[in-house]
Amino acid sequence: MKILVINPGSTSTKIATFDDNTPTFSTNIHHSNSELAAFGDVHEQYDFRKELVLNELSAHNIPLNFDAVIGRGGIAKPVPGGAYEINDLMIHDNLNAKYHHACNLGCKIASDIAKLIPGSRALVAEPGVVDEMAPVARISGRPEMPRSCVWHALNQRAVAKHFAQEQGMRYEDLNLIVCHMGGGVSVAAHDHGKAVDVNNAISGEGPFSTERSGSLPSSDMVHLSFSGKYTKEQLLRMITGKGGITAHLGTNDMREVMDRVHAGDQQAKLVVEGMVYNIAKWICSLGAYFCGNVDAILVTGGVAHCAEIVSMLRQRVEFMAPFHCFPGENEMGALAEDALAVLHGEMNAQEYK
């Protein structure tokens, strides 16, 4: 079976093709702040991202001949885990989602490319709104604002299962804290196979990241919102897209930031230490869910390629549990695996309602 995998991330577009489980092509195209600034709202990147996929396939002489095209799922509304057949309602809900993110484009890109190929299936799997939160984790300080989760469900689950297999154990038998450091940062408590507490990585909750502000003082945001200085869109961009490292240092590329640190930029060094400290605090806070009984802490995502950042993080959290790093992500392999399972009838492609 031939599968095309499309993963639009906040700072990258990842494309891969598979022949059954065997990768036959892959590319990870980083998008700088200036490149993305041309589009205003992230949902306006649709044509840019779709054309990028088609052009990459053409440039590498890869014919449009796939049994399935699977896109990264969007963050429209909480859904059960698993795979989904893309339908018009899913595309509509993702393009009109409350939280704007490049992954919302995944279903439309996959659907429109699949339509070019007679008989090809158009799928998504494990979208970032898989919601398995425990009741106690949903309680916030305001009854009308219960906590919600938006996270790297696909990669977190893939890494957790890979770790369990490495240890000769089952993912469903472990208490894990998994942290994905990508364009966004999500930190989840996995209690015997269920993500029972995880931050909303897109709404301004959790540690700050390469382009997100993370948690900010709420009343200060209210004062800023009514200051007359900023529009609603500008305020939302301060939280997602122009927050975190981007706000402090003007770039969403941690490789560029680390180059500046190595060149002696003390401000960049302090901001990186601040990001690591915030991530460490969120990891440690989830130890409270398990009352300290944590089997392992797993770190993954593009930023986990940076050994210095991983080392700083390890020092702050490994008192709590054994620390393991899985740099990058296995989102592409996980999506291909789910598409293959659907094609073989081993996994049900659910209807999005």
Ligand SMILES: Nc1ncnc2c1ncn2[C@@H]1O[C@H](COP(=O)(O)OP(=O)(O)O)[C@@H](O)[C@H]1O
């Ligand atoms: N070797 C590396 N060292 C430091 N940061 C890296 C490295 N490789 C990738 N990154 C960073 O990872 C981030 C992107 O991570 P990724 O998980 O691909 O995010 P997304 O899916 O949101 O685009 C970028 O900030 C990029 O600079």
Ligand SMILES: CCCC(=O)OP(=O)(O)O
């Ligand atoms: C949409 C939630 C997951 C997330 O933040 O993804 P990226 O790191 O790819 O932006």
